[in-house]
Amino acid sequence: MPFLEKAVSRMAIEAEGRPIVIADYGSSQGKNSFAPIGLAIKSLRARVAPNQPIIVFHIDQPSNDFNSLFQVLSSDPDRYSIDEPHVFPCAIGRSFYENVLPADSVHLGWCSYAAVWLSGIPALIPGHFLPIMSTGAVRLQFDRQAAMDWKTFLSLRASELKPGGRLIVVLPAIADNGLTGFEEIMNLANASIAELVDEGAINAEERARMVLGTHLRRKEDLLEPFSNGQFHGLTVEVCELLSLPDTAWLEYQKDADAEVLATKHALFFRSVFVPSLASALDRVRNGDAQALQDFAGCLYERLKTRLLRNPRAMDSFIEVLVVAKQAR
Numbered sequence: 399m400p401f402l403e404k405a406v407s408r409m410a411i412e413a414e415g416r417p418i419v420i421a422d423y424g425s426s427q428g429k430n431s432f433a434p435i436g437l438a439i440k441s442l443r444a445r446v447a448p449n450q451p452i453i454v455f456h457i458d459q460p461s462n463d464f465n466s467l468f469q470v471l472s473s474d475p476d477r478y479s480i481d482e483p484h485v486f487p488c489a490i491g492r493s494f495y496e497n498v499l500p501a502d503s504v505h506l507g508w509c510s511y512a513a514v515w516l517s518g519i520p521a522l523i524p525g526h527f528l529p530i531m532s533t534g535a536v537r538l539q540f541d542r543q544a545a546m547d548w549k550t551f552l553s554l555r556a557s558e559l560k561p562g563g564r565l566i567v568v569l570p571a572i573a574d575n576g577l578t579g580f581e582e583i584m585n586l587a588n589a590s591i592a593e594l595v596d597e598g599a600i601n602a603e604e605r606a607r608m609v610l611g612t613h614l615r616r617k618e619d620l621l622e623p624f625s626n627g628q629f630h631g632l633t634v635e636v637c638e639l640l641s642l643p644d645t646a647w648l649e650y651q652k653d654a655d656a657e658v659l660a661t662k663h664a665l666f667f668r669s670v671f672v673p674s675l676a677s678a679l680d681r682v683r684n685g686d687a688q689a690l691q692d693f694a695g696c697l698y699e700r701l702k703t704r705l706l707r708n709p710r711a712m713d714s715f716i717e718v719l720v721v722a723k724q725a726r
Contacts, residue, residue, distance in 0.1 A: 401636055401718050402434055402508065402566050406441040408635075409505055410562020410725060417451040418442060421504045421558065423494045424512020425456035427466040429474070434508055436478035439485060452485045454478075457498050458512075460491040493517070495550055499558045507555055507565035514569055516540075516611045517547050527591070527608045527675060528584050530572075544613035549623050552721075556630035559723040565632070571639055571717035572616045579642075579714030583705070587667055590700035591675070599696055600679060607678035610671055620719055628724065636720035647711035660705035663712060668698045 411418065420438055422431050435454055442452060456467060471477055471487045479485040492498050494509070495517040520539040523532045529540040555565050572578055595605050617639055623629040646662040649655075672694045676682050681689035 399434065399437055401638075401720055403437060403441050405564040405566055405635070405720050405722075406438050406506060407445075408722070409564045410560065411442075411445060411505065414447055414450060417453050418446065418505050419499070419503055419560075420452065420454045421499060421507045422454060422456045423498075423507060423509040423555075424515075425458050425462070425467060425489070426512075427463050428456055428470045430510065431456065431508075432470075432474070432476050432478050434510065438506055438508070439478055439482060449484050452482070454485065454487045455499060456487065456489045457492065457494055458489075459493050462491065464489055464491060494554065495547065497554055497557065501557050502560050504555075504558045505560055505563050507559060507563070509566070510568040511570060513548070513551055513567055514612045514614065516543050516613055517550070518543065519609050519611045521609075522606055523609055526584075526588050527610055528588075529610065529613050530578060531584065531588075540613055544615060545619065545622070547613075548615070548619070549629075552623055552632060553630050556632045556723060559632075561631075561723055561725040563723050564635075565721045565723075567719045567721075569620070569717045569719070570614055571715045572614045573639065573641075573715045574616075578614055579644075579712055582710055583663060583667055583701075583712060586704040587671075587697070587701050590697055590704060593700055594693075594696060600693070604679050608675045609678075610674055615717070617717060620717060631724050632721045633724060634719065635722050636718060638718050640716050640718060642714045642716050644712045644714070647713070650709060656706055656709045659709050660702045663705050664698050664702040666712075667701060668694055672697060 420435060422435060425431050439452055456471075458464075467489060471479070479487055490498050494512070520543045521536045523529065523536055526532065529537070532540060559565060570578070570580075591600075591605060591608065594600050595602055617637060621634065621637055624632070624634050627633065646659050650659040673690065675697075676690045676693045679689055679693060682693070
């Protein structure tokens, strides 16, 4: 949030009266966008008139739950527009690996965690579902896909940003020692899925298709396109690795309630990753919504049981990147 606030203070703004455009790349259902977009609007109001229009574009894939997005934008008590009659939220259903807004139209871009998802899955992963657990030729394919997608993402945003605009990207990251903090829960989930295969709840072909189309990057990966000092007119102002303490673990250290800790960790995995894994199931592919819920419930219970046996922290890391588009 401090990086976002500073970026807003530095970005170029035209003459009074012209709408200011904020792009929320990868908005999901919108709830997680309230705090950063609200801070951006508050920071902008310190620089512009209270009646200057601000347009907020929430961007996600066509399959996103836009009904929930519009519901929270219109009725949530924490919505950023509640005291802002001159702020206008809207949505675009398109992948951010395509052009989503006109050239030179965006003053401020925000992307939190969404750019960890790849545009496609280049290979299946023998014995696992997570790319960082792959090796050899398979890992190389994911590394190449991630590098290509990162350049595509940046070049598209470079086109959409106005000269003097700013883009802030927050990503889960790999620390200098090569660890992510997610290794334990991912391996436990992988073992739980293997158990479902052994029990006949899912078949081996479905299991083989399960791959999370995500890829965590090191700082050097994020900066590689800028090796010559700039990339499509974008220059780096901030690239910082931060540790992200596990708040559920901090609470566990106080109350020693392993049930609550395991529940929170298992629910985190279920909400973020299980829908992607379930898309490999034949019944889900055929539109059976109940099959997704059944799989999610079974995997959640088995994962929670494993987490209960050995309570551990899930500390992780994030990378914050702030880029500016050079003014003409």
